[in-house]
Amino acid sequence: MMPTWQGFWCRPGARTTWPQRFSRSWPAITFRWTTVAEAELRKALQLVEAAVARVEADSVTHSSGLAKVSLVGTGMLNTPGVAARMFRTLAESNINIEMISTSEIRITCIVEQELAEAAVRALHAAFDLDQVPAARA
Structure with a gap:
């Protein structure tokens, strides 16, 4: 079957x-x-x-060579501007967003696969995710 x-x-x-x-x-x-x-x-x-x-639908289209880059966290529920900051960061890095999907705690952007690593690095810097947390006393 x-x-x-x-x-x-x-x-x-x-x-x-x-x-x-x-x-x-x-x-x-x-x-x-x-x-x-x-x-x-x-x-x-x-x-x-x-x-x-x-x-009897009209058509199916597909694309290859794409990657998903996501921001995930419950903190974005009450933090305005997260999506704008993400989109601005990618735009300033000359990374085109092919498609966007969201939920209450996730924003996913589809980008060219060859730019995915640059996108992740740019977003880490923009959201201070590239910083080592200070040790707790």
């Missing part, structure tokens, strides 16, 4: 955002983005394309 596309996303390493829906008129546009390891891309595309054909 061939696995379904829904089952594929439940596997370790597959991460899916909640679908986003835009509907000012019919037909509504719904899109979902999912990240999978490059090694899993071909299999994921086969499953998704089969599902798209079954539900």
Whole structure:
């Protein structure tokens, strides 16, 4: 039995955002983005394309060579400006944000894979995460 596309996303390493829906008129546009390891891309595309054909959706697109960079922490719940600071830091580092996903305690940006390390370093500096904490007395 061939696995379904829904089952594929439940596997370790597959991460899916909640679908986003835009509907000012019919037909509504719904899109979902999912990240999978490059090694899993071909299999994921086969499953998704089969599902798209079954539900008569219009299309599937994909991109390669991307990476996720995230800020995570409960402290951002009550701290205004975290997203602005993250986006400004990446912009000042000439790192384009391809896509953004958020939750109450997480901001994730999709960036070019070759710039991921520079993005992490810039964000560490901007949020003082590159500092060694002082020893507690």
